[in-house]
Amino acid sequence: MADLNGKFFWYELMTSDPQGALAFYGDVLGWTAQPFGGERTDDPYHVVSGSAGPLGGIMAIPAEAKDCGLSPWWGGYIGSPDVDADAARLTEAGAKVMRSPEDIPGVGRFAVLNDPGGATFMLLKGNSPDGMEPAPPMAQGHVGWHELYSGDFDRDLAFYTGQFGWSTGEAMDMGPMGTYQLVSQTGGADFQNMDGGIMPRPNEVPVPVWLFYFVVGDIDAAVEKVKAGGGQVLNGPMEVPGGGWIIQATDPQGAMFALVGSRGAA
Known part of the structure; x- marks a missing residue:
């Protein structure tokens, strides 16, 4: 299994119109999508897949983020072996923690940081020990x-x-x-x-x-x-x-x- 620590491996769109975004990217990139875990709620997290499998998700902008003025935005998750330790280490190196480490039920542990220049990225350690394989270079939709x-x-x-x-x-x-x-x-x-x-x-x-x-x-x-x-x-x-x-x-x-x-x- 590939080592994803220190590498972008999951990409997430927070948007004002998840269904509209799913239709748009499905046409442009050929993505398929399904609700995470088979969710049938009114506002599910949709996992999107390219030619080599799942690569990210599309979700509605959370209410608290919308209240803070967040506009539709693509973000990337970097693999971490220990989110809490990495968040502390990266803070010492000049990053700023924007959302402290916390668990996503059934997924893993994550944190949101800004790099020294102010660009946002996320850390994620998945619950599964198997992880996921990266897509081959230049795989369609990835x-x-x-x-x-x-x-x-x-x-x-x-x-x-x-x-x-x-x-x-x-x-x-x-x-x-x-x-x-x-x-x-x-x-x-x-x-x-x-x-x-x-x-x-x-x-x-x-x-x-x-x-x-x-x-x-x-x-x-x-x-x-x-x-x-x-x-x-x-x-x-x-x-x-x-x-x-x-x-x-x-x-x-x-x-x-x-x-x-x-x-x-x-």
């Missing part, structure tokens, strides 16, 4: 790239590499936008092992945030589905190193997400 729009580039880079053991690859000069630092959660240094990047937050992005790139086949076909479903393309399609094409977008409820795919793919 996350193929993780991108941090950092509020403090130097501190955040040191934080993720130092605290989670991520490795670094090429640092690309983007001119006035600063440096785009390739990172790998799995420790490899060559380009094939890179699965994310850290860059200074662009002016047009209002707050530091993690952006997750979901894999599609043909990027142009996906763009048309995003538009037809009520989403908005913010940037792209744009070619990136390695031959892929990307877009950044918002879904109909306003949550920011991204896609990566090919041109002319089936």
